[in-house]
Amino acid sequence: xxxxxxxxxxxxxxxxxxxxxxxxxxxxxxxxxxxxxxxxxxxxxxxxxxxxxxxxxxxxxxxxxxxxxxxxxxxxxxxxxxxxxxxxxxxxxxxxxxxxxxxxxxxxxxxxxxxxxxxxxxxxxxxxxxxxxxxxxxxxxxxxxxxxxxxxxxxxxxxxxxxxxxxxxxxxxxxxxxxxxxxxxxxxxxxxxxxxxxxxxxxxxxxxxxxxxxxxxxxxxxxxxxxxxxxxxxxxxxxxxxxxxxxxxxxxxxxxxxxxxxxxxxxxxxxxxxxxxxxxxxxxxxxxxxxxxxxxxxxxxxxxxxxxxxxxxxxxxxxxxxxxxxxxxxxxxxxxxxxxxxxxxxxxxxxxxxxxxxxxxxxxxxxxx
Numbered sequence: 427x428x429x430x431x432x433x434x435x436x437x438x439x440x441x442x443x444x445x446x447x448x449x450x451x452x453x454x455x456x457x458x459x460x461x462x463x464x465x466x467x468x469x470x471x472x473x474x475x476x477x478x479x480x481x482x483x484x485x486x487x488x489x490x491x492x493x494x495x496x497x498x499x500x501x502x503x504x505x506x507x508x509x510x511x512x513x514x515x516x517x518x519x520x521x522x523x524x525x526x527x528x529x530x531x532x533x534x535x536x537x538x539x540x541x542x543x544x545x546x547x548x549x550x551x552x553x554x555x556x557x558x559x560x561x562x563x564x565x566x567x568x569x570x571x572x573x574x575x576x577x578x579x580x581x582x583x584x585x586x587x588x589x590x591x592x593x594x595x596x597x598x599x600x601x602x603x604x605x606x607x608x609x610x611x612x613x614x615x616x617x618x619x620x621x622x623x624x625x626x627x628x629x630x631x632x633x634x635x636x637x638x639x640x641x642x643x644x645x646x647x648x649x650x651x652x653x654x655x656x657x658x659x660x661x662x663x664x665x666x667x668x669x670x671x672x673x674x675x676x677x678x679x680x681x682x683x684x685x686x687x688x689x690x691x692x693x694x695x696x697x698x699x700x701x702x703x704x705x706x707x708x709x710x711x712x713x714x715x716x717x718x719x720x721x722x723x724x725x726x727x728x729x730x731x732x733x734x735x736x737x738x739x740x741x742x743x744x745x746x747x748x749x750x751x752x753x754x755x756x757x758x759x760x761x762x763x764x765x766x767x768x769x770x771x772x773x774x775x776x777x778x779x780x781x782x783x784x785x786x787x788x789x790x791x792x793x794x795x
Contacts, residue, residue, distance in 0.1 A: 450485035453478055453644070454603035456493035456534060456594075459511040463518045464672040466652035466662030467744065469716045474607050474646040476523040482719040489601050489777065490524055492516050492770075494535035496594070499587040500565060513763060516770050518675055521756035530780075532773030534597065539781035544589070544596035546788060550625050551592050551618075559614060564588045568665045595619035599626075599638045600781050607644040609651075616643045630791040636790060652713060655689040658705035675756055679746045686710070697729045697737055707734070710741045717744035 453469040455475060456754055457463070463472060479488050492515045494508070502508045512533060523532055534540050541742055565587060566578045599622070608616060631637040652662045654671035662672045670685045677685070691706040699722050701708040711725045714737070720728070729737055759766060789795040 429680055434655070439756065443754075451482070451605050452487045452489065452601055452603045452639075453605045454489045454491070454598045454601050454641075455607050456491040456496070456597055457515055457519070458497045459492050459515040460497060461511055461664050462514055462674045462676050463522075464664060464674050466711065467674065468522060468675070469652055469713075470609055471607065471646060472519070472522055473642075475519075477696050478607060479524065479528055488529040489600075489603070489780075490519060490529050490531050491534045491597065491777075492532075493597065494533055495540060495669065496590065499590045500569060500625065502768050507514070513766055514760065517756050517766055520759050520766075520769075521675065521752045523752075526769050526773060529774045530583050530633065530773050531770065532777045533770050536771065536774040537777050538779050539594070539600055539785045543600050543781075543785055543788060544593040546571055546792065547599070547622055547626070548589055550629075551589075551622060555621070556588055556591065559591050559618065561590055561615070565590075568663075573772070591615050591618050592622070595622045599623055600784050600786060601777075602639050602780075603641050604639045605644045606641050607646060607666070611648060613643060616641065652716075653709040655685055655704060655709070655774055658690055659710045673745060673749075675753060677749070677753075679750075681744045682745050682749070686714065686738050686745070689690070689738060691734045691737075695733060697726070697732060697734070698759040699726050707737070710737050714741045717741075717748045744760070790792055 455471075457467070460698050473489075473763070475490060482488055492512055494512055497508060497511070502511075516531070516533070519531060520526065562583055563578045566582060569582075579730055591614075595618060598619055606616060606619075620640050622716065623636075623640045626634040627640075654660050654662050654666050654668075655673070656668045656671040657666065658667070664672065666672060670688055673682055673685055689706060689710060691710070692704055694704065694707075697707060697711075699708050711722060711729070714720070715722050715725050718725075729740070786795060
């Protein structure tokens with residue numbers, strides 16, 4: 427039973443730490459409930475979460491969240507779909523190896539301190555600083571199918587979407603996180619939350635005793651950004667109009683084989699790894715490398731003298747093998763919705779123990795308590 431493991435008072439973590447110093451670390455990261463994770467989500471971020479979990483020391487704390495409030499920055503049209511997507515995301519994290527006994531795993535929207543701290547931090551964040559962020563433009567561009575951020579204006583910009591990076595900062599600072607695993611596209615957000623932490627500390631912290639740690643970014647493993655199978659000029663995304671552009675955790679072996687077989691490559695016969703000029707071929711090699719643990723040089727040597735069909739067959743075989751156990755585990759976890767809800771609520775209770783202390787002290791420092 428998944429519920430039983432939540433009774434541990436702290437994560438039971440492995441002895442080896444991935445960090446550079448011996449001091450205890452607190453890691454926070456979140457995923458939006460926007461549907462079943464795809465291969466790009468896993469290789470680009472979620473795999474790193476599992477690696478951090480499995481290599482963290484006994485004194486480190488890992489906090490992973492399904493961040494439902496972020497999904498509402500552009501409100502979905504179907505409330506029932508959002509409810510199910512939250513559970514899908516939670517089940518997906520457990521399926522890939524996130525262990526609720528070793529981490530605090532919870533739904534962000536079940537811990538109201540996130541929104542309250544976000545409001546306090548909103549009041550410390552200049553509008554001009556937020557206007558330079560690219561988040562809201564990128565999200566609106568996706569919704570409007572715009573080809574360039576320059577084509578996006580503020581007509582449909584909500585206050586929540588504009589202030590989204592401050593809520594993200596609150597997510598991290600609420601747990602006094604010291605490290606945040608992110609990709610290159612999130613470094614701008616880390617810079618902002620570091621600025622917000624420093625601003626708060628400068629105004630309200632006791633002398634020489636910063637209240638909020640200034641969080642550091644944790645770079646993912648060397649996995650390349652996974653591109654869309656049907657449009658390798660862009661990264662794999664749930665917003666792509668073609669379902670064949672992405673491989674989902676729940677895809678059957680037949681579906682995976684079909685999607686990879688239809689992946690865009692090129693007309694050059696000899697297989698080479700040239701991401702700039704041959705993005706489709708390079709993408710398949712990146713996927714094959716990430717799934718098997720081979721280096722790109724190993725993959726190139728293995729494919730020497732072979733053709734596109736051989737590369738696609740090898741890639742499909744590797745993805746199917748890697749996805750098999752997580753897909754089966756997802757089906758098992760997702761089939762018991764009541765138990766899954768209990769697991770996530772247990773994680774929320776553990777999260778609130780930390781969050782409530784941080785918020786209470788924050789309010790005392792600023793004079794609200």
